[in-house]
Amino acid sequence: MATQNPSSAQFEDFGQTNSTGTYTPVTILGDEDRLALKPLSQVELYWRRFRKHRFAQIGSGFMVFVILMAIAAPLITPGVNASTMNLNLSFGSHPPSLSNFPDYIFGTTDELHYSVLDLITFGARTSLIIGFFSALLSVIVGTLVGAVAGYFGGIVDNIIMRITDIFLTIPFFPLLISLSSILGHGSGLGPGFIITIFAIFGWAGISRVIRSVFLSLRELEYTEAAKSVGINHFRIIVRHLIPNAISPIVVTFTLAFAANIVAESTLDFLGLGIMFPPTATWGNALASAQGDIANGDWWWTLFPGLFLTLTVLATSFIGDGLRDALDVRSKID
Amino acid sequence: MLNYTIRRLLIAIPVFLALTFITFAIARWNPDGGALSAYIGPGHHVETTAQLNAIKARLGLNVPWFIAYFYWLRNLFQGDLGVSVLTHEPVLRALGERLPATLLLTVPAFVFQETLAVTLGIFSALRKGSFFDEFFSFIAYAFFAVPTFWLGLVLIIILGVELPSMIGWGLPFNGILNVRLGIPFGTPLFWSYYKTHFVSTTLDIIGHMIMPWFTLMAVGIAGDSRFMRGQMLGVLNMDYIRTARAKGLPSRIIVWKHSVRNAIIPIVTNIGLTIPGLIGGAIITEQIFGIEGTGHYFIEAAQSEDYPVVIAMTVLIGGLVILFNILTDLTYGLVDPRIRYD
Secondary structure, eight states: OOOGGGGGGGGGOOOOOOOOOOOEEOOOSSSHHHHHOOOOOOOHHHHHHHHHHHHHHHHHHHHHHHHHHHHHHHHSSSSGGGGGGTOSOSSEEEEEEEETTTTTOBBOOOTTTOOOHHHHHHHHHHHHHHHHHHHHHHHHHHHHHHHHHHOOOHHHHHHHHHHHHHHHSSSSHHHHHHIIIIIIIOOOOHHHHHHHHHHHHHHHHHHHHHHHHHHHHHHHHHHHHHHHOOHHHEEEEIIIIGGGGGHHHHHHHHHHHHHHHHHHHHHHHTEEEEEEOOOOHHHHHHHHHHHGGGTTOHHHHHHHHHHHHHHHHHHHHHHHHHHEEEEEESSSO | HHHHHHHHHHHHHHHHHHHHHHHHHTTSSSSSIIIIHHHHHHTTTOHHHHHHHHHHHHHOOOOOOOHHHHHHHHHTTOOOBBBBBTTOOBHHHHHHHHHHHHHHHHHHHHHHHHHHHHHHHHHHHTTTHHHHHHHHHHHHHHHHHSSSSHHHHHHHIIIIIIHHHHOOOOOOSSSOOOOOOOOOOOHHHHHHHHHHSSSHHHHEEEEEHHHHHHHHHHHHHHHHHHHHHHHHHHTTHHHHHHHHHTTTTHHHHIIIIIIHHTTTTHHHHHHHHHHHHHHHHHHHHHHHHTTTTTHHHHHHHTTOOOOOHHHHHHHHHHHHHHHHHHHHHHHHHHOTTTTTOO
């Protein structure tokens, strides 16, 4: 009349028998654990990993803020032209103040008495549009070119890399300077022109990075396996290799976005890019601020540059979060 | 290896020629509106057609641009980079005068940058998640995000304007040498003065260069150290590192022999791509801090549409990049024995 537990003969039993004699076996899986075992979709996995990244969340928050600010620019401030109308401060530049809130919270500028907030909100529009579209274009072209070069190697790689060399050897920044001086003729360049130029000279560097990733990917066993079962090259690149290179592709996009925003601002800063008036950018706000720097007008230099820097910073946080999230080898815990 | 080197050099020649051709074509895009008006100067008028033709002949504008290109190319290979249409000074001589300033800016900055970046990257990766890693990651992020020109301006505000107004002492932010000295850097007069006033001049130069050096290399340190950290982490996750750990190799050997050597390959490749960034950064840095180097010369020429100078500078910088690309590919083979050239 020993215990009726059938397993007792084979192994030690951790189950419990309560006072009424009901046997409860050990629960290995709790309800939460069962939920966790429900298969997650790939996107859910990415999102879970992305949410782990604290800085990436902060960065996303800031980007949403800047994008909303850029969209709502005319609602926040009267605008770069209208703001000159309702100035009740005396002439000259003034440090940040709460009067006429929120117009003067970042101070006013000496030149035409704009408020720095105007320059920041309207400048955000130019920077974000140029950064996004130029990065998108160059990453698409760069990935395709780099993938083909790295995958096929040999003569194809050689030809593509020599073309890439030409684009890399034509130094991007000096060429921008010469193009602007020759085509701009003192009136500067338009946003569309800058996006095109950035894309034309941006893809080459990206394709080199992607190529070097593909050089190692094509040597891997699964590529050889895919080749040996006769899958065509295009399908191997698109279905098998690009998904494995998604992390560098996404990271290069965020890098290109940030780099192009900075490059555009730099060009404006040198007086060779977009001119103000009519178009306010963070770069040309800083260019006009430079003349006043020795007078101690720190706010004029500080705030537009701070927004520029924080936008770039937020972009790299997001990029870093995405890199960790998209890395198939990283664990979810 | 020798074969490969020769082949790469042979390929570089048409690449270089293509570069010169495109650059020349762009620079001559608008020759009459650009170079000619710059040469004549605002407020001056050319009286007769004969005068105009004489000026055009002098500038090489009286022949079609592709013929002018061949003349210019022939001169280029004879070491004649052209003559500025504004100052009538040969480009080569002007560059020679300005090169010491640019080298003083770029070479120390580059050496500091790469050394610091690799070291910091390795230690961040080895102590992943530690306070050092988190703190330095944040600093690196911040500096990577800071645009060169804004960093320079903020440094000037803090160390050059606000600090002197508070404690009466700050860093100079204009030029390389004390203005009161009255001697331009790099001239023969400067060198003879430097020999007799070695210590004081060196300190003066370092004082002037601290902000420009830091401005120029901050982005590079931030970017390269993050890159090195990423590569190092990637390598440390590799199976062969786990194998090395499993068979009980001391971690010193795992880190320095098995990991760093593999992680550093992309860094070496990246150096070739870092140089153009450094040259571009030097152009901006020279503008901000009033250093009259080659970048300053280039911007001046671009602003005044001095096209012989613009094309000479673009081709020279492009030539340097081609050279660094070749060197990069060759070092890539030297540091990674898995890559063979046949």
